[in-house]
Amino acid sequence: MTDAPALSIVIPSHNRSARLLRTLDAIGRQQDVPLQTVEVVVVADGCVDDTVAAVRACDAPFALRTVELPGLGPSPARNRGAEAARAPLLLFLDDDVEPVPGWLAAHVQAHERMAGGFVLGAYPPFPEGQGEFRVHLRRWWRTHFSQLEEPGHRFTFRDLLTGNLSASRDLWHSLGGLDESLPRAHEDWELGVRIIAGNVPLSYAPDAFAWHHEYETADLQGMLRRATEEGRSDVRMGAKHPAIKEQLPIWRARRRGGWKYRLARRMFRSPDTEPLRRRAAGLAAGFGGWSSGPLFVRAFGFAQFVHYMHGAIEELRTLEQWKAFATRAPRTPRNSLLIDLAEGIEQAEQRLDHVRPEEARLVLRGSQVGLLPFEAGAEPWAGRHLRPRLTGRVAQPFLKALDENGLLQGTQMQERLQVPASARRHVGETGYHAAAAEAVQQWRKAGL
Amino acid sequence: MRKERIRPEPLAAEKPARVAVLDLDVLDLPPRIEQADSHAGALALLRIAGRPCGQAVLSFAHWRHDRPVIENVTAGANAPFWEAWLRYRLGEWESDDGAAPTAPAADIVICTRDRPDDLRKCLQGLMAMPQDGQEIIVVDNASRTEETRHIVESFAGVRYLREDRPGLDIARNTGLRAARHEVVAFIDDDAAPDRLWLRRLRRNFDRPSVAAAGGLTMPMELETEAQIGFERVGGLGRGFRHVLYDQTNCDAFRAWCAGAGVNMALRRSVLDRIGWFDEALDAGTQAFAGGDADFFRRIINAGWQIAYDPEALNWHRHRRTMAELEQQIFGYEVSNFAIMTKSLVYERDAGALGALARWLRMRAPQLVTLATGRRQGLPFNPLVPQMRGALAGPRRYRAAVKALRSRD
Numbered sequence: 001m002t003d004a005p006a007l008s009i010v011i012p013s014h015n016r017s018a019r020l021l022r023t024l025d026a027i028g029r030q031q032d033v034p035l036q037t038v039e040v041v042v043v044a045d046g047c048v049d050d051t052v053a054a055v056r057a058c059d060a061p062f063a064l065r066t067v068e069l070p071g072l073g074p075s076p077a078r079n080r081g082a083e084a085a086r087a088p089l090l091l092f093l094d095d096d097v098e099p100v101p102g103w104l105a106a107h108v109q110a111h112e113r114m115a116g117g118f119v120l121g122a123y124p125p126f127p128e129g130q131g132e133f134r135v136h137l138r139r140w141w142r143t144h145f146s147q148l149e150e151p152g153h154r155f156t157f158r159d160l161l162t163g164n165l166s167a168s169r170d171l172w173h174s175l176g177g178l179d180e181s182l183p184r185a186h187e188d189w190e191l192g193v194r195i196i197a198g199n200v201p202l203s204y205a206p207d208a209f210a211w212h213h214e215y216e217t218a219d220l221q222g223m224l225r226r227a228t229e230e231g232r233s234d235v236r237m238g239a240k241h242p243a244i245k246e247q248l249p250i251w252r253a254r255r256r257g258g259w260k261y262r263l264a265r266r267m268f269r270s271p272d273t274e275p276l277r278r279r280a281a282g283l284a285a286g287f288g289g290w291s292s293g294p295l296f297v298r299a300f301g302f303a304q305f306v307h308y309m310h311g312a313i314e315e316l317r318t319l320e321q322w323k324a325f326a327t328r329a330p331r332t333p334r335n336s337l338l339i340d341l342a343e344g345i346e347q348a349e350q351r352l353d354h355v356r357p358e359e360a361r362l363v364l365r366g367s368q369v370g371l372l373p374f375e376a377g378a379e380p381w382a383g384r385h386l387r388p389r390l391t392g393r394v395a396q397p398f399l400k401a402l403d404e405n406g407l408l409q410g411t412q413m414q415e416r417l418q419v420p421a422s423a424r425r426h427v428g429e430t431g432y433h434a435a436a437a438e439a440v441q442q443w444r445k446a447g448l
Numbered sequence: 449m450r451k452e453r454i455r456p457e458p459l460a461a462e463k464p465a466r467v468a469v470l471d472l473d474v475l476d477l478p479p480r481i482e483q484a485d486s487h488a489g490a491l492a493l494l495r496i497a498g499r500p501c502g503q504a505v506l507s508f509a510h511w512r513h514d515r516p517v518i519e520n521v522t523a524g525a526n527a528p529f530w531e532a533w534l535r536y537r538l539g540e541w542e543s544d545d546g547a548a549p550t551a552p553a554a555d556i557v558i559c560t561r562d563r564p565d566d567l568r569k570c571l572q573g574l575m576a577m578p579q580d581g582q583e584i585i586v587v588d589n590a591s592r593t594e595e596t597r598h599i600v601e602s603f604a605g606v607r608y609l610r611e612d613r614p615g616l617d618i619a620r621n622t623g624l625r626a627a628r629h630e631v632v633a634f635i636d637d638d639a640a641p642d643r644l645w646l647r648r649l650r651r652n653f654d655r656p657s658v659a660a661a662g663g664l665t666m667p668m669e670l671e672t673e674a675q676i677g678f679e680r681v682g683g684l685g686r687g688f689r690h691v692l693y694d695q696t697n698c699d700a701f702r703a704w705c706a707g708a709g710v711n712m713a714l715r716r717s718v719l720d721r722i723g724w725f726d727e728a729l730d731a732g733t734q735a736f737a738g739g740d741a742d743f744f745r746r747i748i749n750a751g752w753q754i755a756y757d758p759e760a761l762n763w764h765r766h767r768r769t770m771a772e773l774e775q776q777i778f779g780y781e782v783s784n785f786a787i788m789t790k791s792l793v794y795e796r797d798a799g800a801l802g803a804l805a806r807w808l809r810m811r812a813p814q815l816v817t818l819a820t821g822r823r824q825g826l827p828f829n830p831l832v833p834q835m836r837g838a839l840a841g842p843r844r845y846r847a848a849v850k851a852l853r854s855r856d
Contacts, residue, residue, distance in 0.1 A: 100656050124657055127751025138751060139696035146692070151540075209656055291799045345538060391535045399530060410518040411475055417522050419530050426527035432705035435687025438526050442505040443680045446524060448467055448489040 005063060006037040007108070008085030008169070012077035013044055013095040017051040019216060020095045021058065026210075027093075028061050032105035039063040043081040046071020073183030078162060082172055090172050094163040096217045097123045099210040106208035107166045116171060117201030120148060121164035121208030129215035132296035133288045137214060137223075148204040152388025155202045156378040157244060160192030164210050171200065181236055185229035193241045196379050199356075220288060220300075224281055224307045231311025238325060244377035246331065249305070250312045254326035264309050268319040273310050280306045333358035333374040337381075341369060341390075341398075342405070349383030356380040362394065367401035370394030396427040467491060467670040469763075473498060474533070477517045484508045491679065492521060493666050493761070494529045496536045497543035500642070500664060500761045502529025502688050528688035528758075548580050549651035552630035554713060555583045556646065557623030559616055560637035564595040566765065571603050573640035573762075582633075582646060585626050587611050589619040589732070613855070615732035616709075617725035617739040624716065624724065633713035635762060640668065642761035649713040652755035657694075659718040659752035660744065662686060662707010663760030674773040675766040677826045684708060684764055686756055694753040701788070701803035703744035706754035711762045712740060722746045727852055729786060734848040735841070738783025745787060749797075770827055778833035778840075785841020786848070793842075794849075807838075 009027060013020045020042065027040060044051045044066055055066050067084050069077055082090055091107055093099070103121065110119040122145050125138045148159060162178075175194055178187045195202060231250065238245040245251045253260040267273050280303035287296040316322050337357040339348045341364045352360065358380050362369040372381045372389065390398050399419050402408045408417045419427075422445060426438045468483035470492035483490055487508060494502040504524035511520055522529070535541045556574060560567050567586070574584055584606045588596045590613070600608040611622045624632055631653050633646055642648075645663065652661040665684040670676050679685075686707060693706040709730075723746065730739030747754055767773050784807070792800035814831050823829045 125751075127657070130749075134751070135695055138694075142694065142696050207654075211656070291797070291802070293802070387538045387540050391531065391538060391540055395531055395534055399534060410516065410522075412516070415516050415518050417519060417533075420523055420525070423525060423527045423530055427530055429527065430689060430691065432686055432691075432702075435528075435685065435689065436682050439503070439682065439685055440680070442503070442524065442526055446489055446505040446507040447509075448505065448507060448676065448680075 005039040005087040007033070007039070007089045007091060007104075008087035009038065009040045009091045009093055010078060010081035010085055011040065011042050011093050011095050012074050012081060013042055013047065013051055014071070015047050015049045015051065016095050016217065017047075017049050017054040019213065020051060021054055023093065023095055023098050024055075024058055024060055024064070026098045026100075027104070029101060030099065030104040031101060033108055035062045037087075038104070039065065039085070039087060041065050041067060041081045041084050043067045043069060043077040043084075045069040045073070045077040072180075074162075075178035075183050075187035076180045079177040079180065082169070082177055085169060088169055089166060090169050091166040092162050092164070093210070094123075094212075096213045097163050097210045098126075098213060099164075103208050103210055106205050110203055110205040110208065111166065111168070114201055114203050116168065117203060118160070118165060118167045118171070118195060119208065120159065120161065120202065120204045121166070121210060122148075122204075122206050123161075123164040123210040123212040125214045126211040128213070131288055132290075132292055133220050133284075133300070134215060136297060136300060137218060141212065141214075145204075145206070149206050150388070151392070152385045153204065154375075154378055154381070154385055155196065156247075156375065157189050157192030157196050158247070158377070159202065159204075160188050160195060162188045162191075163212065164208065166208075175200070179240070182233040184233070185226055186233040186237060190233075190237050190240070193237070193244055193377060196377060197241075197243075199379075202379070220285055221281065224277075224284075224303055227304045227307035228311035228314075231308040231313075232315050233311075234308075235312050235315035235325065245326070246328075247377050249308060250322075251326045253305070253309070254322060260305060263306070264322070265319060267306070267309050268313055268316075268322060273306070273313075277303075277306050277310060331374075331376070336360065336374075338363065340365065341401075342407075345387065345390075349386050352381050352386060353383040356382060362390075362398075364398070364401035364407070365405050367397075367404050369398050369401050392428070396424060399424060399427060467676050469493075469667055469670055471495070472504075472521060474518060474521065474529075477521065479517065481508075481511075481517060481520075484511055491667065491670060492524075494521070494525055496532055496541060499532075499541070499543070500688070500759050501532035502526050503666075503685075504529070526688065531689075548578065549647055549654065551650045551653040552715070553581050554631035554633050554646055554650050555585060555627040555629045556633045556635060557585045557587060557620065557627060558635055558637055559587045559589055559619035559623060560591070560596060561589045561614070562591045562593065562596070563637045564593075564599050566638040567596060568599050569640050570635060570637055571599070571606060574635070575603060575606075577641060577643055577646055580647065580650075581629075583607060583628065585609060585623050587619040587623045587626075589616065590614040615727055616730040617727045618732070620709075620725045620730075620739065621727065624714070624719065627716065630716055631713050632716055634709055634711075636710040636764060639665065639710050639762045639764040642763075645711075645760055645762050648757055648760035649711075652757050652760075653713070653715055655692075655753070655755070657753045658692070658755050659715050659722075659747045659750075660706070661713045661755040661757055661760065662744075663711040663756075663762060664688065664758040665708070665711045665762055665764045668763040668765040670766075672768045673827075674768055674770045677770070677824075678766045678773055678776075681824050681826070681830060683766070684710060686758070688758045690758065691756045692753050693748065693756065695748050695751060698748055699803065699806075700745045700748040700799065701791075701806075703748045703754065704741040706744055706756045707740075709740035710764050711760065714743075718747065718750075718752060722750050722752075726790070728790075728845065728848040729783060734844040734851065735786040736779030736782045736844075738780075738787050741783065742787045742790065745791075773826075774828055774830075774833050777830050778837045781834045781837025782841045782844050785838050786845035789842040789845045811835075811838075 124141045179190045234248045234250045284300040284303040287299040335357045337360040359374040360372040466488040468487040468490040472492050473495040489507045492504045506524045586600045587609045611619045725739045729735045788800045791797045
């Protein structure tokens with residue numbers, strides 16, 4: 001193909017040819033975007049299976065190329081893939097992520113809506129496989145994507161995942177791609193830190209949907225190995241970006257003074273932690289074998305922490321180094337704002353958009369409404385965050401403040417509404433039981 | 449479907465109507481509520497710009513006639529209404545344009561037995577909905593008369609299927625086999641849909657992880673003490689907030705939180721993964737109910753999501769007599785224990801023990817009501833049929849399975 005493509009899809013892969021072919025097949029079934037304008041770059045990183053041959057033999061309706069690497073890890077693989085890509089729009093997809101119809105068009109449309117930013121697509125686990133470990137992973141993924149989907153979500157560096165991500169090639173290269181000193185874990189978060197710090201727009205496109213076949217590629221041992229890599233990466237990331245240190249488990253463990261602190265201190269002092277890691281992994285695997293619910297979650301969390309600290313210790317080496325790493329960073333917002341909502345919602349939004357404060361206090365005349373809090377590594381507050389916050393997290397105090405100031409009108413000016421105290425208590429609740437309890441109270445109060 | 453009766457004698461004389469059922473749009477209220485003169489109170493569905501968003505329980509004894517209707521109505525409104533009102537006032541509330549969703553197309557299945565009058569009302573409501581290519585399929589489940597067939601034939605385009613083997617889950621499976629579209633919505637024969645019921649259910653299937661959806665069911669009438677009593681202890685309500693349930697936030701044995709057979713829709717392709725409705729459950733079997741709850745439980749266990757969408761609204765005529773209500777409460781608990789038995793004995797899932805423990809923890813404190821006589825306004829203590837149902841559930845499920853096997 002001689003024409004320059006409009007869209008390049010970069011797929012790093014490591015010895016998963018069967019799964020990769022299914023992903024390629026799913027790309028071939030995309031509609032609404034002409035596939036002859038699409039190129040796919042498969043980065044075969046350290047593949048000893050038939051990946052390269054299988055991709056060459058693949059009869060795809062799009063241009064398909066391979067880049068071979070000797071096993072450098074996912075972040076160098078994505079960088080080399082992005083360098084080889086020729087289209088102005090880059091799309092990163094993992095080899096175990098299978099798009100559904102409409103996925104490609106949704107990415108393209110999201111960039112038409114918001115130029116010059118990163119678009120995160122959804123890729124929750126495909127429901128396959130049983131057991132506590134699978135449920136635990138699904139919980140993590142689902143929580144992650146449902147948070148992104150909340151109206152007015154405030155993005156943080158941890159929202160950035162590279163399994164289903166798109167951006168313009170210029171933006172990607174101007175940011176310098178992924179940091180290859182974090183080859184195997186949290187290179188996505190590190191990019192997220194730079195995106196947030198650079199005020200680069202981020203958006204989430206739930207309709208850019210793909211199924212993550214993690215049941216084929218993630219097992220308990222693999223996740224614990226990954227935890228070790230995360231520990232290693234977090235130390236490097238914290239050194240590079242001290243401002244977000246406090247968001248890292250390695251920092252928080254140092255500060256809490258709880259069991260994590262005591263355990264980590266012991267691990268620093270006794271260099272051979274292999275038996276401890278093995279026992280922790282065995283415990284988690286044991287609880288994973290039956291419906292142990294929260295017991296598994298705790299055992300797995302313990303094993304993850306032990307492995308994470310092992311990776312961090314390999315980087316930090318000594319307890320003194322850890323203490324030096326985890327000294328408290330000055331935790332004050334650069335700019336803070338006081339907003340009186342009585343001046344009007346539009347005005348408040350404009351001020352937020354103008355100032356982009358790291359923290360804002362909301363009041364309504366004399367009444368407190370709530371705080372838009374400071375959080376390291378999160379994007380500064382903007383106008384689009386305000387209304388969802390007022391109707392969500394702070395709906396209860398906001399209703400109270402409107403009530404107190406006589407600002408809760410009906411459809412006519414002279415109508416004064418009052419929120420019954422019994423209803424106000426239930427504002428912001430979720431779930432069936434809260435709803436049922438409120439209905440029972442309503443009937444009791446009416447005395448019918 | 450008519451539930452099997454085990455205690456036909458009525459427990460209490462039925463009193464005349466006291467509570468009106470209203471459907472009010474807060475942006476378009478009548479100048480006065482006429483039912484205030486004839487009723488003691490009302491249960492009002494509240495809408496904003498057409499979209500259902502909350503309910504108010506109103507006592508006309510406390511009505512302030514000198515104040516506008518909106519002030520009186522909202523004084524009894526629940527929290528979800530106020531959350532919606534806030535969104536409306538902040539311009540975050542799109543009005544109900546009723547646009548057809550891009551989600552997969554749907555068919556509708558109604559399973560019925562000998563309820564011609566209710567069925568006619570239901571079909572009238574279904575025909576009034578916007579046509580998005582849905583087919584309406586009536587599964588006549590061993591009715592004794594031909595009346596059901598005649599009524600269906602009087603509605604053009606409605607498909608009639610006869611299923612001679614009695615049992616609600618058998619009829620549901622027959623309906624599922626006959627449906628052509630990817631989504632199949634179910635409505636009870638004694639219910640009537642809101643105009644946008646199907647579109648609102650359907651839109652949830654935009655999300656590939658959603659295998660089923662449940663909607664909000666409000667009472668069609670509250671004319672007898674039994675109907676009011678049922679509503680007072682919870683009715684069929686599942687709340688007024690949109691929720692996505694899955695195994696990460698919902699215990700599989702509580703999957704009925706996401707909806708019930710009276711108002712639900714399924715994605716047919718998941719049948720390959722989780723199987724069909726259990727024909728040893730629900731009306732027409734020894735287990736009385738629970739076909740829907742068991743199906744939802746299996747969806748949750750398999751890792752899929754169930755959307756609860758309160759804007760997918762329909763109206764249900766609750767049982768009119770106390771005897772029927774008591775029987776229904778008994779039947780719910782029978783089916784609850786039938787499902788636990790199925791899970792523990794037939795599927796070897798220890799999770800049922802957790803469900804049993806939670807049930808005991810919930811019910812044990814209620815035992816004091818046997819002594820204090822608190823009955824939540826009912827002439828009988830609901831705990832009594834619940835306990836009887838719990839004890840009978842396991843035995844009844846085994847009997848239902850046996851009956852099913854001997855028939856095949």
